[in-house]
Amino acid sequence: MLEVSALAAARGDRVLFASLDFSVPAGGLLQVTGRNGTGKTTLLRVLARLARPEAGVARWKGTLVDELGDEYFADLCYLGHAPAIKDDLTARENLAISAGIAGVTVDAAAIDAALAEVGLIGREMLPGRVLSQGQRRRVALAQLYLGSRKLWLLDEPLAALDTEAADAFIARLGQHLHGGGVAVVATHHAIEPAAPATLHQLRLGSAR
């Protein structure tokens, strides 16, 4: 599903990684690890087309990502370090807006169901500014459960989550993979879902 060949990226003068090759099949999970500053975030941003690679290409379903354009974005859900939560909007509004921005059509019931899944029901009317870091992260994760986007690119999704929420997320990740989805996750936590199709490991910075 997702194939990467000869990918290289740099930050300023420093080469983060070069000639990176991997492919993740449908139902595959790629866990990206590596010390700080080895380019985990940059790799995810390059895959999300937010950052430009120095060299190399990525293919999604056999087609160059650059040629797919909006079709690729429609399949993609990227969660970065910042959870994109507005302080002045309620959890519910934040989630509805995240979905709208991603072009996913949802109704109120679906929003509430997703919020229930991340354990925020009863808090859905609280404004973003009173939510804790973990709760903000939960709202951000909830948008993964809306729509049916095939490719998840997640940068430290478990940051600030408690054990219970982390386990729930890993279970949900397993469902996503069973349904033929693909995920690239940068994290040091053990995220092996119950019965993974394939778990690939990529350790950045070890080549040097």
Add this chain to the structure above:
Amino acid sequence: MAIHWFKYASPASFYGLAGRMIPWFAGAAVVTTLIGLYVGLVLAPTDFQQGDSYRIIYIHVPAAWMGMFTYLVMAGWAAAGVVFNTRLSGMMVQALAPTGAMFTFVALWTGAFWGRPTWGTYWVWDARLTSTLILFFLYIGYMALRASIDDPRRADRAGAVLTLVGVVNIPIIYFSVQWWNTLHQGASVRPGSSSMATVMLTGMLVMAVAAWMYTIAISLARVRSIIIEREQHSAWVGELLASEGHDAVAGTSRGAMGSNQQGTR
């Protein structure tokens, strides 16, 4: 032919080419400046209205032309950078900007010195002076933007967008200033433009050529420094410095990616 051009779009090969071209353009600049000044200051007659003060046009007019034209050249390189994504383009824009700003400033400065004896004041809100002032602001904007971005690749791309937005706006700015000026009927004195002696025109054109040659030579020299600075960790710069007897700059990325392969990505 396209392949030939793209070969020189890679900074590594352009570095050598620029080095070979600089002496020629620098030489031409010196020669044309001497000829132009001789024609302008010695051969050309004294103006019957303005006396000898008009002779500042041999600096003023070529500087104004060059300031204007350099911005267009910058926009051309910026457009090439956006379309072909060549690394050299951004470097050329960066190299041209200070010279363009300098000529624009010289045009304003000499314009003020010319205005004093001619109009009796250093500054009038004449359409051409005002437009030149705005052009100077555009150069300052480009250089300020570049200066505040640390990553040179981002600076290249951001600078390209700004330059292109600027060049689209220049005709609009010129037209609006012209319009504004005619409505306000300010100083509409246009010294000595109607009938100019051939020898005066010749001197001015030769000086314009000199400005061209100077701009090409100085921006090529500047782009060479930019190339060396930006590519200091690449293999070819290491070899170059080693061959010239300097210690190669040791970098973690040295040799990891040759610059040639990225030149025309």
Add this chain to the structure above:
Amino acid sequence: MGSDTIFPLSAWEPPVNLNWCLTPITVLRRDLLLTLRRPAELMTTLFFFIIVVSLFPLGIGPQPELLREIAPGVLWVAALLASLLALPRLFAADHADGTLEQLALAPQPLSLIVFAKLVAHWLTTGLPLTLLAPLIALQFDLPASTIWVLVVSLALGTPILGAIGAVGAALTLGLRGGGVLTAVLVLPLYIPALIFGAGAVEATLGGLDAEGHLSLLAALTVFTLTFAPWAAAAAVRISLD
């Protein structure tokens, strides 16, 4: 909380054949809602406009003829500066909290999303300034016919200020000294709008027809709104890289 009445979730579903505009419409409504939740920012911009305009009689003197003469320029320059100060509202908060990345990843053209943001921005900056201007113009003893032209010129001109400003705001995202830098980049490009806008009011004041100025201003508005969102979208992508 009553948020469902302000932002009814049931009304989220757009007509099926209009699915492509879901993201822009979401962004437009969200930006309006955010301003509604925190109106202080909008009010600050408006008060800035009022204060700057009020400084001129204090600096120049209260002679009615003089004030009437400088009023078009003063009002326009003040509106221009107020728009400039409002520019960070366009992208800075979205850039800081990660929303801008999500906008760049939306399956719709980013220029269309930027256009939606510009519409929301104009409704919460340009339009209030335009509506406030007649009131301020009374301080300068402008005749009624002139005030009408002032309103039209600001209504046509403020979208230009927002659209060109968006390019500058996007280019300077996350940079040191972003605000001042934006001003240096954007102010020279504001000059044509200022000339046509203030010129229209001045022409009316001098007993001339303002139609020429206003036509040129309208043409400039159309031109700018066509191309600036595209440039601003490119600038946003560069700043995210």
